[in-house]
Amino acid sequence: MDSILSNALMGLEVALMPTNLWFCFLGVFLGTILGVIPGIGVLVAISLLFPITFHIEPVAALVMLGGIYYGTTYGGSTSSILLNVPGTPSSAVACLDGYPMAQKGRAGTALFMTTVASFFGGTVGIIALMGFSPMIAASALKFGSAEYFGLMVLGLVAASTIASGSMFKGIAMVLIGILMGLVGSDVYTGTLRFTFGQMALFEGISIIALAMGIFGVSEVITSIRSVKRAGNADHDITFRAMLPTRAEMRASWMPMIRGSAIGSFFGALPGTGGLIASYMSYATEKRIGRAEEFGKGAIQGVTGPESANNAADQTAFIPTLTLGIPGSPTMAIILGVLIIHGIEPGPMVLVNQPDLFWGLVMSFWVGNLMLLVLNIPMVGLWVRLLKIPFHLMYPAILMFIVMGVLTTYNNVIQVWVLLLLGAFGYVLRYLGFQAAPLILGFVLGPMMEEHFRRTLMLSGGDFGAFFDSAISQVCLGSAVALVLYGLYVSFSGRARRGKAGEAVNEG
């Protein structure tokens, strides 16, 4: 305990150095601006900004990247709440209840509580990062292919059952996502699948093009069809309007605590992260609370996932820094920056460069504090940013999206892939399909296949290997339970929905 405290103090000293403080601020500020702009997510923000970090020293560079990272996540929630447009895939959950709150005139409260929940979740995540780093690093060894497979099945089942609307549509999207994820060369044999001889598809559909296309481009197309929505950002937000009522405060505590725990756990597991964590938290709150309130502006649906999201953003650094395994595409970029600066991530970082590790960890906390301080007076500014007429903003967004894809791949074909996926995303939206389960299926599908096949290779074809450990038993068992529960809800729900409809009519 003593060592953690002294390490934290040493880290704080590093984090509070004026240069690091400045780069932390710069990262948080730029990240929030980019995050607020619909369609610009963490990946685009980081890929646009990370070349800047080549010119500054490693600690400052990482501090700034960290700032961009959670600044963008936070900014993403802002546009989710005000416009129903997730700035980032992981803040898509904030749309579900944040936007209805805004429609009810509680936008200020939703934004404020988002900030508070983010800070809370971030703090819990950081404490977890400090305390559990060595422990979680050790338990990561317990996760083999069978365990990963079980966990991913659970994640996907959870994602499809919590998609608002039909569970079957959710499952359909997950499956389409998995199919899209299989494009490219097979890990085990190198055989090319579904590439139609196109070089651009050899490495698979790119996650950036997919996320930008389905969330960003399709958003721009939708906005052309519904220009009247521009008025929606017209919230007048004063500090008074931001304060939650006592009931809202009370309703938020437990979701925040649960969300932080869920987020800390999923963030630390490679391959999962903020997206899964926030969906898991949402699902948990929906199960615990009164399900019918969700999707109509329940504050628990905002604070729970938001703290989960931010806690996961912090703990995602655990596998990246301690084992050198990036848990997400974003972490992969951060890992790359580490290597550029001559740091080989792995167990040795903690031993050889404690100032880097602890400085970074404490700067996360300073950055989260900055977000809190920065955003309460600046919410008004973000709102004003969203008041820029859409006919000016959207062409600019489209430009940024294309630029993001171009700077990442240096390849014009990827721009066509992006536009094609944008059109596809619009069709999905038109038909009422949720895009988030698709993205999750896309990311997890290939990993699931990899782990599924590896489990069988290692066990010599024995399917029993999937149920060998307690971790996989719990995961697969929960997945089955979720499906059964989903089926139960969708069949018994049909009857109930009829009654609920009558009740609304009577009211």
Added chain:
Amino acid sequence: MKAIFAALAACFVSSAALAEDFPSRQVTIVVPYSAGGVTDTYVRKLQPELQKRWGQTIIVENKPGSGSLLGAMDVASADPDGYTILVTAYGVISNEVLMPEAPFELSDLSPVYMLGRGSNMLIMRPDYPMDGIEEITAWAKEHPGELKLASSGVGASPHIAAELWASKVGVDYLHIPYQGSAPSRLDVMAGRVDGMMDGVSSVSYVRSGDIKAIAIAAEERHPSLPDVPTFREAGIDFVFGTIFGVYVAKDTPQAVQDEIYAAFDEAANVPEVHEMFVTQGLDATHRTQAEFKEIVAQELVQLEGLVEEGRLTPQ
């Protein structure tokens, strides 16, 4: 039509003159991997030194995709004037054999300078019952298909290294590919697979006792691991590692290629850079361009041998 011929003729005449003042403008170095990879790190170390010598801006362009094919194709199809340079690892060579259908031939490039050669070493899980390479080889011979060796991917150097070793000693093992070396190394540590032909970069895990190093596929023992024998010491003639090299389009004038060779040679021998190569376990022996070309050719013969034996399957 006449104009084109005239322009072509002018090109030939001026190519000699061009070579003398190469480079007279910005030079682009294409790295076919993402920023932050090993190759990229090396290039970014070399960049300021090259810039000093040439007095021109040097842009490092990361062009990942299709296991280094995309970037290599770009350089192969660029104007053969030396202003577009490829720096890449082993993929450009193994892809030639593994992906014969890809719209790219290694012969479209001219190998110019070899930065160095890594060496793979056999690492085993910490609780593996055997320590000697002879013992392990003997066991693997008696139990065909039972020794589980991981790799960072099909066609990547740990995979090729394992196949070469298996071919040399005549054993069959079970290949378990991963995506990247970090997850495969983790499963070695966790004991889910028996071992892997890892790069020397895993040396810190050997020191911490998370994995055991059995033997190294180098000519000599590695300075950071003086206790680890080479395969040759055990009577197995097996030396292998990824090759980091500099390539240009094949029709680049020889005078320009010579200048590029000289510039990279100078940059790579700056003490600080050289030291980094050595600590990364790179054999950065000085080699001429002809020697580099010869090494690439030998490598192709070796890979084709593996294909003939049925150990590698081209796509």
